Amino acid sequence: xxxxxxxxxxxKPKSKAKPAAQSPSKPAAQSPSKPAAKSPSKPAAKSPSKPAGKSPKKPSGRSPKKPSGRSPxKPSGNSRITNANKKIGAGKLAHTCVKAFFDSVPPSICWxxxxxxxxxxxxxxxxxxxxxxxxxxxxxxxxxxxxxALCIQNCERGWDTHPLTCFKLIFQVRTRDSYFTHSITNFExxxxxxxxxxxxxxYRDCTQIGMVNCGIGMCAASDTSCGLGIAEMGIDNLxxxxxxxxxxxxxGTSTVATTGVAAAKSAIMKNLQKVTxxxxxxxxxxxxxxxxxxxxxxxxxxxxxxxxKTVKELPMEKRxxxxxxxxxxxxxxxxxxxxxxxxxxxSPAWEKLDVLEFGDIVENCSDLDADQAGVKCxxxxxxxxxxxxxxxxxxxxxxxxxxxxxx
Numbered sequence: 001x002x003x004x005x006x007x008x009x010x011x012k013p014k015s016k017a018k019p020a021a022q023s024p025s026k027p028a029a030q031s032p033s034k035p036a037a038k039s040p041s042k043p044a045a046k047s048p049s050k051p052a053g054k055s056p057k058k059p060s061g062r063s064p065k066k067p068s069g070r071s072p073x074k075p076s077g078n079s080r081i082t083n084a085n086k087k088i089g090a091g092k093l094a095h096t097c098v099k100a101f102f103d104s105v106p107p108s109i110c111w112x113x114x115x116x117x118x119x120x121x122x123x124x125x126x127x128x129x130x131x132x133x134x135x136x137x138x139x140x141x142x143x144x145x146x147x148x149a150l151c152i153q154n155c156e157r158g159w160d161t162h163p164l165t166c167f168k169l170i171f172q173v174r175t176r177d178s179y180f181t182h183s184i185t186n187f188e189x190x191x192x193x194x195x196x197x198x199x200x201x202x203y204r205d206c207t208q209i210g211m212v213n214c215g216i217g218m219c220a221a222s223d224t225s226c227g228l229g230i231a232e233m234g235i236d237n238l239x240x241x242x243x244x245x246x247x248x249x250x251x252g253t254s255t256v257a258t259t260g261v262a263a264a265k266s267a268i269m270k271n272l273q274k275v276t277x278x279x280x281x282x283x284x285x286x287x288x289x290x291x292x293x294x295x296x297x298x299x300x301x302x303x304x305x306x307x308x309k310t311v312k313e314l315p316m317e318k319r320x321x322x323x324x325x326x327x328x329x330x331x332x333x334x335x336x337x338x339x340x341x342x343x344x345x346x347s348p349a350w351e352k353l354d355v356l357e358f359g360d361i362v363e364n365c366s367d368l369d370a371d372q373a374g375v376k377c378x379x380x381x382x383x384x385x386x387x388x389x390x391x392x393x394x395x396x397x398x399x400x401x402x403x404x405x406x407x
Contacts, residue, residue, distance in 0.1 A: 090365035091251040092314060094381045097328035098249040098356070100306040101335055104299060105394055106210075106289070107402035108282040109220045109230045111238070116217040118201030121189040128184065135189050137182040145181070153177040204407050211405070219405045221285050221398075228277050230399065237267040241275070241400035244268075245393065248355055257355050268350045268396075276347050279395035283344040286394065290340040303332050320368050327365075330378045339391050348392030359384045 124135035131145070139151035146152050146163075153176045155166035167173040191202035196213060206212055206219035213219065214226035230238070244264020247257040268275050289295045307328045311321045361384060364370075365377040385393075 090362045090377075093324055093327070093365050093377070094356075094361050094384070095249060095251050096307060096310045096314070096324065097331045097381060098251075098385065099246070100303055100310065100328060101332050102245060102249055102394065102397040102401055104302045104306055105282075105398045105401070106221060106285070106299070107219075107405070108225045108278060108285065108399040109214060109218060109228070110211075110402050110405040112204055112206075112217050112219065112407055113404050116203050118198070118203050118216065119195075120186050120200065121191050121197070121202050123190050123192050125184070125190060130189075133186060134183045139181060143177075143179075146178075149180050149183065150178045151181045206405065206407065209405060209407050219407065221282075225278075225281050225285070228281060229274050230278050233267075233271050233274060237271060238400055240264050240267040241396065242402065244353070245397045245401045248353065248388075248393065251356050251361070261353060261355055265350065265353050268353070272350070275350070275396070275399070278399035279347070279392060280344045282395040282398035283339060283342055283391055286339045286398065287342070287344070290336060296336075299336075300332065304329070323368050323374055327374050327378050327381075330374075331381050334378075334382055335385070335390055335394065339394055342391040344395075346389075348389040350392075352388060354388070356384055357387065359387075 120133065122130065124130045128135040128137050129145075130136075131147070136145065136149070139145055143151040143153055152164075155161040155176065159166040159168050159172075161176075164176055164178075165173055166176055186200040191197050194205055194208055195202040196205040196207075197203075198216075203213070203216065206214070209219065211219040211221055212223060212226060218226070220226035240263045244261050244267075247260035247264070250257050289299065304325070307325055311324050314321075314324075316324070359380060361377070361380045364373065364380040367373060368377070370376075382390075
């Protein structure tokens with residue numbers, strides 16, 4: 001009996017425990033867990049993770065990369081090319097104007113091309129003929145030159161000619177008359193046209209190009225220029241300074257340009273006293289030319305031809321060619337005016353000589369279609385030239401940029 005009670009007692013709590021364990025566990029585990037796990041987790045996981053994960057990534061990951069990665073790279077490459085082209089174009093324009101002016105400046109002194117060691121005269125005065133190194137007077141009618149110094153009478157027709165006689169058969173012989181014809185040496189003989197005489201030699205005459213003869217092998221703008229001692233500097237120094245001025249006006253930053261200017265500066269400083277005198281004299285000559293209407297006209301005509309020749313080599317439209325010519329003309333007028341008003345006693349600071357910088361030339365000379373482009377470009381070029389005394393540069397160009405004369 002006791003055993004049955006124990007079993008029934010043990011069975012009773014089991015049957016009661018089942019509904020008590022199942023009913024609270026199922027609704028309590030399912031109803032709170034499902035809505036509480038699903039409803040907060042799904043909207044809370046999706047709404048913050050997807051919009052917060054994707055939407056920030058798109059603007060911050062992709063959209064910033066495109067403008068900062070691709071779009072800046074293309075314009076930066078194109079802009080570099082564009083800026084380079086603008087710089088080249090503007091530099092060529094400025095170089096065209098400035099170089100034309102320096103190239104057209106009459107030289108103060110120059111060496112004749114190929115040197116000029118002199119040649120014996122080849123001509124003879126009227127009524128004379130040349131035989132070797134002497135000029136002989138023409139023989140009288142009926143006489144012939146014997147190839148030495150004599151004029152000998154010709155034999156009559158039918159007579160045989162011997163060196164000193166004429167004979168016919170055996171017994172008819174007569175002596176030929178002869179005399180010494182007048183002769184002159186190379187000291188008296190004239191030179192060919194375009195030459196001048198010094199001692200027994202002929203030299204190319206500098207007066208053909210409007211200059212004076214300066215010793216053997218050189219031409220000078222004046223006797224004063226000839227006496228400046230420029231020739232004593234040597235052709236190497238003359239060429240170095242001349243090329244240096246060309247590089248100064250090149251508006252370039254290449255190693256060749258900077259090296260060329262450095263060599264010119266070195267040659268100037270070694271011969272500072274002579275260079276200073278030469279530049280002073282060149283500026284003085286230019287000032288004299290500015291008061292001579294015909295000389296001034298020749299100078300500006302040469303400038304125009306120089307500019308037209310260079311502009312034709314530049315790839316641009318006809319209307320822009322005319323605009324460049326106008327800009328250069330304004331630059332040249334201003335430079336010439338400054339020279340005519342210059343006090344030639346003021347010497348430039350040659351140690352500051354350097355390649356002319358662009359300044360705002362690129363900005364104002366690269367687009368000739370812009371408003372008032374011609375005026376702005378002209379002002380930019382002149383402003384850049386003013387960074388180093390343009391009159392001094394012109395004087396240096398006149399004295400050294402043309403080391404060889406066109407003669």
